[in-house]
Amino acid sequence: MTSTEAAAAGSNSSGIWNLPNxxxxxxxxxxxxFVWFLIADAPGLHSESSGWRWAAVAAFxxxxxxxxxDGDIARSRGLVTDFGKIAxxxxxxxxxxxxxVMLSLLNELPWWITLVILVREWGITALRFFVIRYGVIPAxxxxxxxxxxxxxxxxxxxxxxxxxAPWLTWVALAVMLAAVLITVWTGVEYVVQALKVRxxxxxxxxxxxSSSDVSxxxxxxxxGQL
Numbered sequence: 001m002t003s004t005e006a007a008a009a010g011s012n013s014s015g016i017w018n019l020p021n022x023x024x025x026x027x028x029x030x031x032x033x034f035v036w037f038l039i040a041d042a043p044g045l046h047s048e049s050s051g052w053r054w055a056a057v058a059a060f061x062x063x064x065x066x067x068x069x070d071g072d073i074a075r076s077r078g079l080v081t082d083f084g085k086i087a088x089x090x091x092x093x094x095x096x097x098x099x100x101v102m103l104s105l106l107n108e109l110p111w112w113i114t115l116v117i118l119v120r121e122w123g124i125t126a127l128r129f130f131v132i133r134y135g136v137i138p139a140x141x142x143x144x145x146x147x148x149x150x151x152x153x154x155x156x157x158x159x160x161x162x163x164x165a166p167w168l169t170w171v172a173l174a175v176m177l178a179a180v181l182i183t184v185w186t187g188v189e190y191v192v193q194a195l196k197v198r199x200x201x202x203x204x205x206x207x208x209x210s211s212s213d214v215s216x217x218x219x220x221x222x223x224g225q226l
Contacts, residue, residue: 018079023070027063027091031098034059038102047106047160057158063095064151092147093121099154109157113180117150120187131194134201140193142186149179 034056041052070088074080097118103109128137156172 016081016083018074018081019077020070020074020079021081021084021087023066023073024084024087024091027066027070028087028094030059030063030066031091031094034063034095035098035102038106042106047108053158053160057155060095060099060155060158064155067092067095089125093125096150096154097121099158103154103157109176113176116180117183120183124187124190127190127194131197131201135197137190137193137197140186140189142182142189146179146182146186149175149182153179 037052037056037059041047041050041056047053067088070084074084100109100114100117104111104114131137153172153176156168156175159168159172161168161172
């Protein structure tokens, strides 16, 4: 059996309950634990950088690792499913979104950064669903870079850097600002791609309709047509 045939067989036979999807669901389950660890570390929403904070860091690290692992397994074993295509990005956004919101609630991250990133992330997700009737917006290299830089920035912010080395907080801020710039830039790129996909989809529909009319000359014209 070729790798292509194995991929097709795996995709058709595994259903929802395969290892990559289970890892994706595990990532979703980890989100409330991650949030609870941060709250436990911050009575009155004032971080104490206790063991609970390190537990939150560990939960975030495990969740991020499952994101890479489930993708690698799904592609190598041909276990890509429709459920995974939908659940995986939702799990990612739940994790990063909850981290950003909690960091802002703890007054460790400016709210404007959180709002800019969340509006871009959920806005592009909604745009993808809207444009899917015309075609698929492919993932770009910029989008992958955005995910990596966002993840590194959030991880640095989660670490109790003030207790380790205060100067590292400036490194975390610099990385987060870079993440914001890349997030906005790639968001604009996706909007431009979405407009192109919609335009091409409408053109294909018009061509198909025209071809249908030419191949069926006896089809009665609708009222209002010349």
